[in-house]
Amino acid sequence: QVKVVESGGGLVQPGGSLRLSCTTSGFTLDDYGIGWFRQVPGKQREGVACISSQDRSRYYVDSVKGRFTISGDNERSTVYLQMDNLKPEDTAVYYCATDQMPYPCALTPRRYNVWGQGTQVTVSS
Numbered sequence: 643q644v645k646v647v648e649s650g651g652g653l654v655q656p657g658g659s660l661r662l663s664c665t666t667s668g669f670t671l672d673d674y675g676i677g678w679f680r681q682v683p684g685k686q687r688e689g690v691a692c693i694s695s696q697d698r699s700r701y702y703v704d705s706v707k708g709r710f711t712i713s714g715d716n717e718r719s720t721v722y723l724q725m726d727n728l729k730p731e732d733t734a735v736y737y738c739a740t741d742q743m744p745y746p747c748a749l750t751p752r753r754y755n756v757w758g759q760g761t762q763v764t765v766s767s
Contacts, residue, residue, distance in 0.1 A: 644668040644756045646676070646738050651761030654728055660763060662723040664738030671714045672696060675741035676721040677754055678712065680734035680763075689749025692741060693721060699746045706732075728765045735760040
């Protein structure tokens with residue numbers, strides 16, 4: 643059974659860092675890409691970053707470039723989202739999901755078919 647579970651969210655001050663984890667099961671990171679999305683109440687889900695299967699190419703939304711880094715660990719079957727220099731506007735529930743379309747990845751939600759339950763990130767002083 644294909645499954646993803648997010649962890650690592652929390653409360654952090656502006657300028658701080660968090661590392662989110664997406665622990666996967668039922669497949670390998672060579673099979674499917676992984677995307678990170680975020681959502682705040684009343685707004686559409688926004689793609690943040692993705693990492694492709696096979697070639698591990700990465701893509702970021704402009705608002706997080708230079709601050710967020712996505713990476714994959716095959717041995718741990720986990721994809722990480724390192725978030726640095728966090729801003730209040732990064733506050734959201736963060737989700738990871740599997741991208742079963744051919745690589746390279748893209749931040750189009752309809753490509754993603756298995757989603758986790760989400761983890762809350764709050765950036766506030």
